[in-house]
Amino acid sequence: MTQPYYQPGPQGPPGPPPRQGPYAVLPPRYRALRTIGIVAIALMGVTALLTAVQSVLMWRSYDKVKDFIFLNVSEDDLDGLVDTMVGANWALNVVGYLMFGTAIVYLLWLWYARENTDFLNSTLAPRPPANPLPPGEGLHRRSAGWIIGAWFCPVVQFWYPLQLVQDITVASEPLDQPGAARSPRIKALIYTWWAGWTGYWVIVWASLLAISIGFITFIVQAVEASEDAEGSVKFYGLQDVMVQVALWVDIGFSIAALLLIVATIASALLMLQIGQWQQQRMQAPPPPPVQDYYRPPPAFPSYRPQQ
Numbered sequence: 001m002t003q004p005y006y007q008p009g010p011q012g013p014p015g016p017p018p019r020q021g022p023y024a025v026l027p028p029r030y031r032a033l034r035t036i037g038i039v040a041i042a043l044m045g046v047t048a049l050l051t052a053v054q055s056v057l058m059w060r061s062y063d064k065v066k067d068f069i070f071l072n073v074s075e076d077d078l079d080g081l082v083d084t085m086v087g088a089n090w091a092l093n094v095v096g097y098l099m100f101g102t103a104i105v106y107l108l109w110l111w112y113a114r115e116n117t118d119f120l121n122s123t124l125a126p127r128p129p130a131n132p133l134p135p136g137e138g139l140h141r142r143s144a145g146w147i148i149g150a151w152f153c154p155v156v157q158f159w160y161p162l163q164l165v166q167d168i169t170v171a172s173e174p175l176d177q178p179g180a181a182r183s184p185r186i187k188a189l190i191y192t193w194w195a196g197w198t199g200y201w202v203i204v205w206a207s208l209l210a211i212s213i214g215f216i217t218f219i220v221q222a223v224e225a226s227e228d229a230e231g232s233v234k235f236y237g238l239q240d241v242m243v244q245v246a247l248w249v250d251i252g253f254s255i256a257a258l259l260l261i262v263a264t265i266a267s268a269l270l271m272l273q274i275g276q277w278q279q280q281r282m283q284a285p286p287p288p289p290v291q292d293y294y295r296p297p298p299a300f301p302s303y304r305p306q307q
Contacts, residue, residue, distance in 0.1 A: 032275075043098060050095050051095055116172070125282075129175055
């Protein structure tokens with residue numbers, strides 16, 4: 001059984017409706033986004049910075065990669081082969097841990113921001129909108145569960161997260177600035193963040209795939225080259241190709257690091273703006289109470305005969 005929809009009375013908006021039954025859903029509540037937003041932005045910034053450091057390390061290891069491709073390495077260098085080819089070492093591990101931690105904090109921020117919009121657009125808010133909606137109805141194109149699932153579900157991960165952030169932004173705009181969430185500045189922040197984020201992952205996965213395929217092919221051709229002369233000819237041609245692959249992988253990771261920095265800056269500005277809008281709506285003075293101007297007509301005087 002669904003909860004009834006409460007309209008504000010003459011004394012202002014009522015309190016939360018009572019919870020009924022074991023499956024009743026609690027009404028939305030408001031959480032300030034400032035602290036968790038600052039933590040998320042700090043983690044995003046450190047991750048982007050270390051990604052740039054990793055790109056620099058890859059360029060510094062480019063000569064070692066060429067030496068390995070042309071078999072100018074000793075047996076001791078083979079132990080660090082994978083780290084050398086991707087320019088990994090300590091930076092790759094730290095970036096991986098930071099990505100995981102940043103994802104958790106950012107998803108929490110996104111969840112809180114989504115729940116705040118349900119609260120701010122209901123009659124439970126200190127200053128509800130002129131035409132409030134029941135919590136969660138008509139504000140968002142996707143249900144709350146997609147806040148987590150949208151990032152991992154194949155195919156839809158390329159546009160569902162964008163829709164989630166767009167809807168949260170629109171539902172957070174100030175009541176005295178209608179259309180602010182659709183301004184060119186906010187649109188530029190949203191699309192810049194999403195283009196940089198998706199571009200980063202496309203380049204990273206394409207580079208990792210090229211490294212994996214190239215490494216396996218290189219090992220197979222090296223084995224064949226040691227067995228017959230025809231294999232040696234193919235192997236010598238593959239060496240030049242592998243050098244080009246290593247070069248393009250380094251270029252790709254450099255572009256990906258730049259895209260991640262751009263996405264981080266745009267996302268940070270957007271998060272701060274959404275948090276500021278929501279806080280403004282929470283601190284806005286409540287609407288004046290509804291005045292009851294209706295007065296009952298005076299009672300008809302009783303008839304008294306004149307003396």
